Each structure stands twice: as C-alpha cells, then as structure tokens.
Amino acid sequence: xxxxxxxxxxxxxxxxxxxxxxxxxxxxxxxxxxxxxxxxxxxxxxxxxxxxxxxxxxxxxxxxxxxxxxxxxxxxxxxxxxxxxxxxxxxxxxxxxxxxxxxxxxxxxxxxxxxxxxxxxxxxxxxxxxxxxxxxxxxxxxxxxxxxxxxxxxxxxxxxxxxxxxxxxxxxxxxxxxxxxxxxxxxxxxxxxxxxxxxxxxxxxxxxxxxxxxxxxxxxxxxxxxxxxxxxxxxxxxxxxxxx
Amino acid sequence: xxxxxxxxxxxxxxxxxxxxxxxxxxxxxxxxxxxxxxxxxxxxxxxxxxxxxxxxxxxxxxxxxxxxxxxxxxxxxxxxxxxxxxxxxxxxxxxxxxxxxxxxxxxxxxxxxxxxxxxxxxxxxxxxxxxxxxxxxxxxxxxxxxxxxxxxxxxxxxxxxxxxxxxxxxxxxxxxxxxxxxxxxxxxxxxxxxxxxxxxxxxxxxxxxxxxxxxxxxxxxxxxxxxxxxxxxxxxxxxxxxxxxxxxxxxxxxxxxxxxxxxxxxxxxxxxxxxxxxxxxxxxxxxxxxxxxxxxxxxxxxxxxxxxxxxxxxxxxxxxxxxxxxxxxxxxxxxxxxxxxxxxxxxxxxxxxxxxxxxxxxxxxxxxxxxxxxxxxxxxxxxxxxxxxxx
Numbered sequence: 246x247x248x249x250x251x252x253x254x255x256x257x258x259x260x261x262x263x264x265x266x267x268x269x270x271x272x273x274x275x276x277x278x279x280x281x282x283x284x285x286x287x288x289x290x291x292x293x294x295x296x297x298x299x300x301x302x303x304x305x306x307x308x309x310x311x312x313x314x315x316x317x318x319x320x321x322x323x324x325x326x327x328x329x330x331x332x333x334x335x336x337x338x339x340x341x342x343x344x345x346x347x348x349x350x351x352x353x354x355x356x357x358x359x360x361x362x363x364x365x366x367x368x369x370x371x372x373x374x375x376x377x378x379x380x381x382x383x384x385x386x387x388x389x390x391x392x393x394x395x396x397x398x399x400x401x402x403x404x405x406x407x408x409x410x411x412x413x414x415x416x417x418x419x420x421x422x423x424x425x426x427x428x429x430x431x432x433x434x435x436x437x438x439x440x441x442x443x444x445x446x447x448x449x450x451x452x453x454x455x456x457x458x459x460x461x462x463x464x465x466x467x468x469x470x471x472x473x474x475x476x477x478x479x480x481x482x483x484x485x486x487x488x489x
Numbered sequence: 490x491x492x493x494x495x496x497x498x499x500x501x502x503x504x505x506x507x508x509x510x511x512x513x514x515x516x517x518x519x520x521x522x523x524x525x526x527x528x529x530x531x532x533x534x535x536x537x538x539x540x541x542x543x544x545x546x547x548x549x550x551x552x553x554x555x556x557x558x559x560x561x562x563x564x565x566x567x568x569x570x571x572x573x574x575x576x577x578x579x580x581x582x583x584x585x586x587x588x589x590x591x592x593x594x595x596x597x598x599x600x601x602x603x604x605x606x607x608x609x610x611x612x613x614x615x616x617x618x619x620x621x622x623x624x625x626x627x628x629x630x631x632x633x634x635x636x637x638x639x640x641x642x643x644x645x646x647x648x649x650x651x652x653x654x655x656x657x658x659x660x661x662x663x664x665x666x667x668x669x670x671x672x673x674x675x676x677x678x679x680x681x682x683x684x685x686x687x688x689x690x691x692x693x694x695x696x697x698x699x700x701x702x703x704x705x706x707x708x709x710x711x712x713x714x715x716x717x718x719x720x721x722x723x724x725x726x727x728x729x730x731x732x733x734x735x736x737x738x739x740x741x742x743x744x745x746x747x748x749x750x751x752x753x754x755x756x757x758x759x760x761x762x763x764x765x766x767x768x769x770x771x772x773x774x775x776x777x778x779x780x781x782x783x784x785x786x787x788x789x790x791x792x793x794x795x796x797x798x799x800x801x802x803x804x805x806x807x808x809x810x811x812x813x814x815x816x817x818x819x820x821x822x823x824x825x826x827x828x829x830x831x832x833x834x835x836x837x838x839x840x841x842x843x844x845x846x847x848x849x850x851x852x853x854x855x856x857x858x859x860x861x862x863x864x865x866x867x868x869x870x871x872x873x874x875x876x877x878x879x880x
Contacts (some may be wrong), residue, residue, distance in 0.1 A: 282532065312677055313615035315600075315607040330804045334603050338614045340535040341879075342677040349532045350523030350596065381816075436823075440680045449676045450613050453692055457616070461662055468658045470561050473566035484750020 247305075248324035248369060249391035249423040251398055252298060254435065255408060257385035259296035261289050263377035267300075270365055270376035283351045283360040287377055290436060295428070297435045298386070300325065300377075301347045301362035302415060302422035304445075309339035309348060309361075310446035317359075324367035324391070326421045328360045344441045346420050364423065366454055391423060398427055419447030512838025515831035519593060528829055529829040534818070538828040539787050541814035543590030543836055545671055547583045549695075552703030554580025554628065555664035569730075571723055572857050575714065577705050581628040582728045582843045588637060593835055599628040613673045617747040620667035627660045635854045683817040684754045685768045685804040690744065690814075697741045698806055704734040705779075705802035710847075712796045718851055731798065735783045738802065754812050764820070767812050775805010817866060 267287040268275050278285035280299075287300040288420035303326045310318040310326060316333035316337065318339055318442060340348045351357035365375035373379070399411045414432045415422040426432065431438045442449075471488045519527035530537050553576040560566050561573050591597040603724060604618035630649060637646040649656075674696030675682055688694065708727050749755050759763050779798040788794030828836075850856050 246698065302648060306694035308677060311609075311611045312614060314618050315603040315608075332600075332603060333597065334595075335598075337535040337596065338612070340532065341681075342688050344678075344680050346533065346681075349525075350535065352530065352532075355521065355523045356524075365687070383830055420492040440677055440679055446677055446679070447611060449679060449689075450623045450673055451611060452689075453673045453676060454611065454613065456667060460665065464662045464665060465658060468559070468661055469744060472563045472565075472654055472658070475563070479565055482504055 246304075246390055247322060247423065248364070248388065248390070249387055249394050249425060250304075250364065250375065250386055251394040251425045251427070252386050253384070253398075253401065253425065253427045254295055254297045255429050256383050257289070258383055259289055259291060260382060262380045262382060263287055263298060264289055265374040267379040268323070270368065270460055273403070274438040276330065278332060281347065283349045283357075286362040292435045295430055295435060297428070298377075299347075301364075301437070302345050302419070302424045303344050303362070303364050304418075306447055308344060308419065308446040311450070312338045312342040312408065314338070321366065323366070323369055325369065326360055326361075327363050327366050327437045333359060335359075336464040342446070343372070344438065344446060346370035346438075360478070364428060391425075396427055398425055401427060417440075419443075420448075423443035426461040451461065497796040503851050504645065505677045505845060507551055508834065508841045511830075511834040512841075515692045515834045515838075516593075518760075518831055519835070522595075524596060525829045527829070527835075529826060529832065531824065531826075533824040534820045534826040536814060537826055538815075538836055539590050539594040542807070543839060544587050544594075545810040545814055547587040547590065547704050548671060548705050549699045549701070549806060549810060551580035551583030551587075552668060552699035553707040554631075554665065554703070556584075556659050556700055556703040558631065558657045559661045562654060563661070564616070569759060571857070572707055572711060572726060575710060575851075576703075577628065577631050578847060578850055578854065578856055579706060579710055579711070581625075581632050582846055584621065584625045584628055586839045586843055587620060589839060590836075591621075593699065595657040613670055616666065616670045617674065620663055620670060622702075624660065624663040624667055626654060627663060627876075631660060635850075635856060639729060639854050644858055646667075656689050662698075666718060667694040667698060669693065672813075673697050678818070681818060681821040683757075683764050683820060684752070685757050685764050686813050686817040688748050688752065690748050693743065694741070694748075697737060698746070698809060701737040701741055702802055704737065704800040705806070708734075709803060710797050712792065712799070714851060714857070717848070718857075723790065724790065724795075727795055730787045731783050731795055734802065735780050738776050738780050742772065745772065745776070766810075767808065767816050771805050771808040771812060774801055779805075780862060 258466060264287055265275060271286060273284050275309040276284060278288060279289050287298060289298045306363055307318065307320050307326045311318055313333045314336060315334060317329050318326060320326050337350060337359060340350060348359050348361045350359055368375060373387040379384045395416060401411050402411055408429055410428050410431055414437055415424055428435060515527060517639055522528055528537060557569060557573050557576040561569050570828060591601065604615055609615050634649050669692035672691035675691055679687055707730060711723060711727055779801045782788045782794060782798045819825060
C-alpha cells in the first residue's frame, strides 16, 4: 500500500493556496513563479480557463531513481520519491530522463542541488498529509491510499461521464504514478505529454543493461579464442621456418 | 626548436594561446558562479555542448585505440603495428578530455568518485562512470610503455609486456560496453528524442559508428602528423584501413535506414524540418559520400582522397552525436538551446590542450616508433634482440 494524491482539475478554483503551503513546508521563498523552478516545486497553471497544478508525479517505478548513477533518488514504500542531496554529484540525468520533465536545478548556485516535490515525505513520516492537500479549500487535491483514490476517480468518471474525459492520467502513464489527474478537457490541452509510454521506462534501459554480463563473457571468450588461434598459427609458421 | 621547418606553427601557437586564455576565464566563471552563469543550460535543457560534444564525441573519436589494438594484438595483423601507438595516444587524450569535461559539467564535480561506492547498477550512467574510470586506466597502461622506454625503465616495461593481451582484451570489452552505453543513455527518453534518432538499436548504432569513426581518426591524424612532423604517411596501411571503414560504414548505413523503415519512421524524412535536413546531412555526408568515394581504388590510394573521406566521416559522426544529444531533444523540450561562448571556449580549450599534448608526445616520446629511437630502445630494453612488441 502506498500513498497518492488525486487532483480533480474540474474542482480547482485556482486560488493558489497549495502553492503557498508548499513553499512554506519546503522553506522556499514566496515568489510568483509562473512555472516550476528550483524555488517553486508546485505551480498552478491556467489553460484556457482550466486550472491545473503541476508537481512531481512521484512515479511507481520512477525513471529518475533508475537513472541516478549514485542512487540519490529513491522510491519509498510509503509512496514519495525522495532525494538524498549528499549523494548527488549533479549529472542531471534525472532531469533529462524524467518523462514529465519535472526535476529542477539550482543553476544560480556554485554548489547546486536537484529540486522537486517529494510529497512532503517528512510530514508523511509524522502522520501528516502533504501541505498542498491539507490546505486545499475545495478538495480539488485529496490525499490517500493509491488504490482508494483510483477507485474514487473511477467512481467520479462513472457518475459523471459527460463531465470528464474518460481517462485517469497517471493510472498507467510511465507504469503508473502516485499523482493522479482527472480532467474535463483532453490532458494534452493542459500541457501534459500525451506520448508517455505506459510501461515503466526503466525497462527500456534494463533490457540492454541486463545483457552486459553475457556480452562480457562471450566477448572475452571470443577475443581470447581468436588470439589463441592467430598466436598458434604464428608459432607454427615460425617453427616451420626454423626447421627449413 | 627549428621553426623554419614548421612555418604554420606560430599562427597555431598564437591561436592556442587565445583559446586557452578564454578557456581559463570561462573556467573561473564556471566554478565561481556556477553552471547558470557559464552555460546556456536550463531546467528545460539540462544537457548541452559539454555532454553532446566533449563527452559523446570525445569517446567516439577515441575508438581508433581499441579498434587498432584489437587488429594488431588479437588478430595478429602486425603490419598495422606502426600506427597503433598514435591511435592509443589519441584514445587516451580523448578519454582524458572526457574526464575533464565531466568535471566542468557535473554540478558537484568533487563528488565524481561517488559511483565507486554508491552503486546503482540499474543506471546507464553508472555503467558509463565505471567504463570511463576503468578504460582510462587501461589506456594509461597501454600507453605507459612509451613513457617507460623514454626513461629506460626495464622492469615495468617487462611487466606491461607480459600482460599486454589481457590488457588489450579488457580494453576492447570496456570500449564495447562504453561506446554502446552512450547510446543506451538515450533509451530512457522514448517520448523526448525525435523519432528520426530514437531507436531501441541506439547502443548498436553508437558502437558501430564509433568503430567507423575510430578508423577515420587514425587516417586523419596520420595525415596531420605527416604534415606537421614530416613523418612519411603509411599510405598502403591507411588504404587498407579505409577499405575496412567502407565495410563498417556501409553496414552502419544499411542498419540505420532499415531501422527507420522498420519503425515506420521513414515519412519523417519527407517532411521538411530542421530534423529531417540534419538527418539527411548526417547520413549523406558521414556515410553515403565517403563510402561512394572510397570504393574507388584511386581515391583510396591517394593521400588527399583518404583525408577528405576521413574528414567527412568525422563530420558526419559529430553531427550524429549532436543530433541525438541536442537537435533531436529540442522539439520536445519546448525551448531552444545554443551554447554560450563560455561553453564553447571550454570545449575549444580541451581540444586545443589535446592537440598540444599530442604534439609534445610526438616530439619527446617515441609515438611513431620504431624508426626514430629503435637503436636505443632495443639496447636498453631487450639487449638488442627483436623490437619490443608492447602496445
């Protein structure tokens, strides 16, 4: 069982309370960033009058965690994908690889860190819910078990078929995410990438990485074998020459 | 130094000084003020010139080292021995450039050793990190006999000679893994990299093209060395390398197009776009044209023809790596990336430093053995028997 957040964009009134609460919970400056930055890990966007907030999807099998060479990013059993800054060497492969292009970098600092929402992992550890869902005045964002939230989302789609696009964004995208979205307009119109594969992305590299041991073994045997043959051939040629 | 023999050298020296001076300024800026001040990188475009050129191209251009080492030591084609050393030296310098470039690009370069103790075998970057470290060590060992000879250190020379074959095999395996893993890096971005370049076969493409460009680099630098140092070019050998290069490139061209067709992505070529033009250039200049040139014996056996074909192959290769790492990623990023001059100056400085070290090594070490120092080496090392058969 792991925790998740359900965002129903049809309920969001764009008040921005979640943005302020997020900044407070993460000790970030209260500014008016229009998109995600290293100082804004949760942002409310307006797409043709529809409000949608963007933050880390905290994937079930996170691409960022799989690509991190030093294991600085990690999926916890509770749900959040957390970041251990002390391990990070700053290769930014997580930023490159994230199918939702979420992680941000402190470009202005000489010693930068990666920044992204961690679903308030610290608050969750103390039995609290994330700051954003706690403050939401209209329950546009709710916090709970992923299974239960999925059931709730499906219930809403069923009860109001004309009010929603019949799709739960995040149910299957990138192998499933801990943040789920509902919408009345196509998700592409809200700025979500539509071409994200439904299998977990780490599979794409694992298919190749898993072949390394056999490539090395077969390669070593092949090269050693070729060397043995060519070497032997040369020795024989030399011996024959000496006999003459 | 006799400058009258090298009339162009003063101009190149002046240029090098300018490049290194601007590079020095950029270095200070990068480490004092951070990546944001010194690069055009952003949250939307986190990897730029230093990864796309310095790392991806640097590693590829170094591929001549493992290719020739395998040809000479594994396949026992001893006639190629005279050009192994310059190839190993180029490979070593290429990898050294990659390592230094990584120190610039990493946000926290002092933690570059972290992959040694903090493991994540699921990460391609983890594999890349280990390959760079191990192969740089192997290359240093493969190159070390040249230094040992210079200072007549017999014992280490004998040790290296004894482990030459395992060393070469390790080098070939590490190169195979590393060249292909740079392609694997991009397997994780199926929804971000343009379909003209994204393919499940990326690791294979990177590996095959690296072998092709490695051979082109050997031809290219033999020619440059011949001009700069008056070394007679080993033309028949290079013509044979060119023949092998044609086979590799033709194979590469066929699998690239086959892959496009197989994925149903051929139609992207008919749509006029930056991507389709650059893809066309890459395939035409880097594969089709050099192959068409080199199938003619007259081109293959002429110095100018060989050189021109090698330059084309290298240009096509560079274009390919930049297409995968930069052009192909731009459309999905929603932004435009063009490197800041400070980024360019660091890259130029690294390349310039590489040329400088190569020139110094040629002058002071026996890179183009055995003709120059044969007598002293033989006496010092083997007591006048056969020439030393180390890398």
